[in-house]
Amino acid sequence: PxxxxxxxxxxxGSGKSSTCRGVAERLGLRYLxxxxxxxxxxxWLLERGVDVHDAAEVARRAGDPEIxxxxxxxxxxxxxxxxxxxxxxxxxxxxxxxxxxxxxxxxRSRLLDLQRRVIGDGGIVVEGRDxxxxxxxQAEVKVFLSADPDARARRRAAEQGGVDVAAxxxxxxxxxxxxxxxATAPLTMAxxxxxxxxxxxxxxxxxxQVVALAEAVE
Ligand code: C5P
Numbered sequence: 404p405x406x407x408x409x410x411x412x413x414x415x416g417s418g419k420s421s422t423c424r425g426v427a428e429r430l431g432l433r434y435l436x437x438x439x440x441x442x443x444x445x446x447w448l449l450e451r452g453v454d455v456h457d458a459a460e461v462a463r464r465a466g467d468p469e470i471x472x473x474x475x476x477x478x479x480x481x482x483x484x485x486x487x488x489x490x491x492x493x494x495x496x497x498x499x500x501x502x503x504x505x506x507x508x509x510x511r512s513r514l515l516d517l518q519r520r521v522i523g524d525g526g527i528v529v530e531g532r533d534x535x536x537x538x539x540x541q542a543e544v545k546v547f548l549s550a551d552p553d554a555r556a557r558r559r560a561a562e563q564g565g566v567d568v569a570a571x572x573x574x575x576x577x578x579x580x581x582x583x584x585x586a587t588a589p590l591t592m593a594x595x596x597x598x599x600x601x602x603x604x605x606x607x608x609x610x611x612q613v614v615a616l617a618e619a620v621e
Pocket of ligand 1: 415416437438439441442501502503505506530531532533534578582
């Protein structure tokens, strides 16, 4: 069994999830969506009425929820205190609140431990914002995905059906601004990462490019 770790970072809506799931399926690897963990933390805080802009209160509660992440690329699952939250974490209130929550250092260090435990001995494709820079700098393959904001917004709006493209673009860019500007583990292209701009490629083409990078190191 392979011990390969493929780290995929990038901007919101650049195609990370579809790419990573496709790569994991093609190579028979596990898959970890770290964004889902930050979303699960955010969902739990919102459920409890915590003001997500109150960093001290967010930090105080960050140790409480039990977050478990599945690693099957065909049906990634995420539970909080035993409840499956795969659906609710994609809702707009969570999407709007997740970046301020993710900027809180106590949240990041808590989830960092969980992420490293899941990665374990490898054989996994991991997506996020700081995987190659902080979570697993020793990853054999590091990819940074980006795409034009307009293309990202159109794809995201098509996925969600009937939502406004301009509003979607504003929301993606706002998250990128907060994620890139935070002091702890900001979104950045790590040293040694291969940059793929997905704007003019199909999903299949991007998957093939990442698979080729992985095959080159094995
Ligand atoms: O990938 P996704 O868009 O679901 O991530 C949601 C949010 O979680 C990001 O906008 C970012 O604020 C946060 N995140 C992070 N670090 C990661 C993965 C996600 O800060 N490794």
